[in-house]
Amino acid sequence: MARYQAGDFAAATALIDRVSPQLQRFFLAKVGSRADADDLLQDTWLRIHRVRHTYRPGEPVLPWFYAIARRVRIDHYRRASRTTGRERRLEDMPSVAATPLREEGEGDDLETLLAPLSESQREVIRMMKVAGMSLEEVARATSCSVGSVKQKVHRAYKNLREKMSAMGLEKGPSGGLP
Amino acid sequence: MKDEQVDDFLQKASRVAHEVDPALLKRVADSIHSSLRPVRPLPPTWVLTGGLVLICAAVALAGAARTGFYGFEKLSVLERGLILATLGLLAWVAAREFVSELIPGSRRRFSAGALLAMASVALLGMFALLFHNYRTEHFISAGIACLLTGLLVSIPAASLSWLLLRRGFAVNSVSAGLVGGALAGLSGVTMLELHCVNFQALHVLVWHTAVVPVSAAAGALVGRALRGS
Numbered sequence: 001m002a003r004y005q006a007g008d009f010a011a012a013t014a015l016i017d018r019v020s021p022q023l024q025r026f027f028l029a030k031v032g033s034r035a036d037a038d039d040l041l042q043d044t045w046l047r048i049h050r051v052r053h054t055y056r057p058g059e060p061v062l063p064w065f066y067a068i069a070r071r072v073r074i075d076h077y078r079r080a081s082r083t084t085g086r087e088r089r090l091e092d093m094p095s096v097a098a099t100p101l102r103e104e105g106e107g108d109d110l111e112t113l114l115a116p117l118s119e120s121q122r123e124v125i126r127m128m129k130v131a132g133m134s135l136e137e138v139a140r141a142t143s144c145s146v147g148s149v150k151q152k153v154h155r156a157y158k159n160l161r162e163k164m165s166a167m168g169l170e171k172g173p174s175g176g177l178p
Numbered sequence: 179m180k181d182e183q184v185d186d187f188l189q190k191a192s193r194v195a196h197e198v199d200p201a202l203l204k205r206v207a208d209s210i211h212s213s214l215r216p217v218r219p220l221p222p223t224w225v226l227t228g229g230l231v232l233i234c235a236a237v238a239l240a241g242a243a244r245t246g247f248y249g250f251e252k253l254s255v256l257e258r259g260l261i262l263a264t265l266g267l268l269a270w271v272a273a274r275e276f277v278s279e280l281i282p283g284s285r286r287r288f289s290a291g292a293l294l295a296m297a298s299v300a301l302l303g304m305f306a307l308l309f310h311n312y313r314t315e316h317f318i319s320a321g322i323a324c325l326l327t328g329l330l331v332s333i334p335a336a337s338l339s340w341l342l343l344r345r346g347f348a349v350n351s352v353s354a355g356l357v358g359g360a361l362a363g364l365s366g367v368t369m370l371e372l373h374c375v376n377f378q379a380l381h382v383l384v385w386h387t388a389v390v391p392v393s394a395a396a397g398a399l400v401g402r403a404l405r406g407s
Contacts, residue, residue, distance in 0.1 A: 064283035
């Protein structure tokens with residue numbers, strides 16, 4: 001990141017190659033459409049490029065990327081709601097909220113597992129499990145306190161335990177999902 | 179079912195490989211290539227925080243110098259010390275949060291609303307402790323004059339603070355505006371404590387304290403208006 005700030009194109013390309021898959025998955029989880037996720041990814045990189053001086057060497061880099069990506073995603077929703085005037089929250093859509101756990105090979109199993117959770121709980125779990133961020137880093141990315149993130153994770157795990165038990169998945173990962 | 183089992187499921191499900199179209203990655207890289215030049219990172223948080231506190235203090239002092247330090251002259255040494263220490267501490271905390279608002283991925287200690295509530299409660303507590311004259315002469319007229327004076331001082335404080343942090347990037351402009359407005363409002367309150375000789379408890383509790391939430395609300399509205407830019 002420091003080399004990118006110094007104007008090194010190779011470093012910028014390496015950063016784009018390395019971080020883009022995580023960011024695209026972050027967007028895909030919310031927008032569903034690959035084309036929209038691609039647009040958001042491009043917007044995010046343009047925004048990152050414009051404000052790259054706000055990253056300070058020595059600070060964790062992933063929360064900085066995700067904080068900007070969240071802002072791009074929110075702006076996208078705001079624009080979309082202005083143009084359509086009838087945006088519905090993803091978690092309110094019955095087709096998503098009521099999606100049963102899918103069988104192997106049917107798609108993104110993490111999203112299927114997280115479907116019963118609230119959007120804020122899903123976001124926190126995604127950042128921890130997909131991006132491998134710590135509680136502190138998730139708190140930075142979401143502009144929350146660490147205590148608030150801990151609470152969300154605790155509630156998410158409680159919900160997941162109940163749902164998985166109800167679906168008979170106690171036997172372990174090999175019992176049902178991939 | 180135990181947390182470890184839930185963790186196993188999540189770990190396994192999240193390990194799915196995710197590829198991005200190489201053409202898209204190339205397009206992204208090409209789009210930034212033409213404007214790729216070295217940039218200077220922002221200064222450390224304590225430098226920016228110190229700068230903001232100095233700006234707010236300078237604006238409050240300039241305002242009081244123009245209108246007179248009458249209130250400060252009538253206060254006892256203990257009252258002066260308590261008022262200035264409280265305002266200084268609150269200004270430091272608000273300035274630090276304002277800096278965090280304008281640097282993506284910064285550590286946050288309070289939400290914008292919690293900061294505003296904390297500043298208002300701290301001012302109310304301090305004023306209730308210091309002022310015990312409960313007469314209410316010219317409550318509205320004198321109060322509105324003080325509120326407007328405080329807000330007038332907070333405008334240059336907010337403008338100069340924004341100038342110092344103009345290279346920052348607010349991921350939530352409403353929240354950033356609210357915190358910046360609260361900080362500027364503290365500058366207005368400081369000026370009032372230096373200038374105002376009306377020590378009636380209700381006047382100070384209501385009208386002096388009100389400068390902070392009103393200024394914060396104005397800042398949030400400005401942030402909302404600038405959200406798309």
